[in-house]
Amino acid sequence: MNRIPIDEVCETLAAVLRRFGFTDERAQTCARLFTETTCDGVYTHGINRFPRFVATVRNGAVDVEAQPQVVSHFGAMERWDGQCGPGNLNALAAMERAMELSREHGLGCVALGNTNHWMRGGTYGWQAAEAGLIGICWTNTMPNLPPWGGAEPCIGNNPLVIAVPRAEGHVVLDMAMSQFSYGALESYRNRGEMLPMEGGFDVEGNLTRDPAAIEKSQRALPVGYWKGSGLSIVLDMIAAMTSLGLATHQLAADPLRETGLSQVFVAMNPDALGPAPTGSHIADEVVASLHRCKPAKAGSAVRYPGEQTLRMRAENQRLGLPIDPTVWAQILAM
């Protein structure tokens, strides 16, 4: 793994994006989001995902010039058409607007249809939390997960992000509705390891820890079995209903053709209801209660969602971003 300075990585990606028709400002922002994702240690959705993103620009799934448009608005709620623009730029703009609405109304919501993969969902949670706001957002995806009781992928893994601002480090949950992604199954298989818990069914329909058996059956487990399956279904319905965009079953089951996604961005302003004390000390106290919890393994500790991020970010800022040389060579050749 190479270590490359952040600014060099960001400028390299931006230069590629400019060559594909991004304006300078949009290229910078889009490149920054990929770079920050790797810097935060979410390697699957940062630089490693950039070649696939460029492939969707090349094949026309992503329209580099498209800007999201407001379709309708009512009070604290807006419906946007993403015009099949770059998914991360659309999502960033939608959360920014939900944040503005929350400053005006206490909470705000933007329903964004006709958009593309938002890359790391956590990005938009951090965005809200950095501004002192609670951020809640989710996206639907192509069918990639069997519902509970189903034998084929009919629902999406529909990531859900919930972020809570906190002076000592924001709390950011970023969870897909599959227990293990296919990327994670592949990693376990390549290392010759079993999963630490049951992650899906084998072709005979038995629960299994064998990653290869799940890759073969294509029957990964939703988190919490019937519960995560149900959560995926209602998140998909709400995203499509509020944006009047596509639902999971209408999306192409091909990562390079997965376009026209529906997403929801909600921001809540915990300070709107003032007066002080604001709720920030409450988040601190919850974190302290977790740190007091007796750990399952001596020497370890219970962590809050996102607790590792600031440490990873500082380390990668100091040492440079760890980049797979093969991926980097691909990007330099673009």
Added chain:
Amino acid sequence: MNRIPIDEVCETLAAVLRRFGFTDERAQTCARLFTETTCDGVYTHGINRFPRFVATVRNGAVDVEAQPQVVSHFGAMERWDGQCGPGNLNALAAMERAMELSREHGLGCVALGNTNHWMRGGTYGWQAAEAGLIGICWTNTMPNLPPWGGAEPCIGNNPLVIAVPRAEGHVVLDMAMSQFSYGALESYRNRGEMLPMEGGFDVEGNLTRDPAAIEKSQRALPVGYWKGSGLSIVLDMIAAMTSLGLATHQLAADPLRETGLSQVFVAMNPDALGPAPTGSHIADEVVASLHRCKPAKAGSAVRYPGEQTLRMRAENQRLGLPIDPTVWAQILAM
């Protein structure tokens, strides 16, 4: 199991509540919520829970005369103090107000602190959906679940409810963050059955399907392991921060003293952004896509959350409510 006509059950409960100081109107509403919960087939949180509810009235945890009060408001958001009143009446009023706010602002939110157990969370989802609104609400609970990486119950099972209106039957997800409740573990143990999947750790820290081993260790699993643990944590933080109420770690770990809960009620008006077509056909199409999904077992079918409810409701309305004779005798003696 006896079958007793709904009206007789409801009137019997209301009479008990009046004897404990409920006004006639509040006794009727509170009794109706318990009765409807049993009618919908959620037996754990209906009539079977009534004796425990009355015990919390008797010991003063629930103040039968208290009415929730608005503490502050800003735009589409309000903070309420539940004054330790009856949890189901407080929650019903809070969701009703969130629904009003959503008609005015597109979406609305009531953060309710200092309240009591809301009994069946799904009640408030059905309430929003019956009015054609999307309802999202959650509650924190006393510490009753170990966080991921923890060996003792430090987080709540914090039920989350998400309801989507649909002409042919609302879609209502009502999920606690524990994979199996202690009530469910007890049922499996009494039947001499293993759980259908791993539901917790034994005292040695191994994942197990043995309900008795989990009851012994008190280490039930969060849904999706680290994922449901994280979701429980952020839901608790948001409920306490927005209501300025108590967080899970501050609540007494005793079902009869579990008072001062924090809850969030959000309503979204999918029609606010008009014009028609509204999103209702979208929910229908998602349901149709689930029904087309190849089932894991021949002859079965994939179901949406809440799909069984209308059938159960109709059956129980026709035949009368199935009531445990012991519980009924207890209630008649109150």
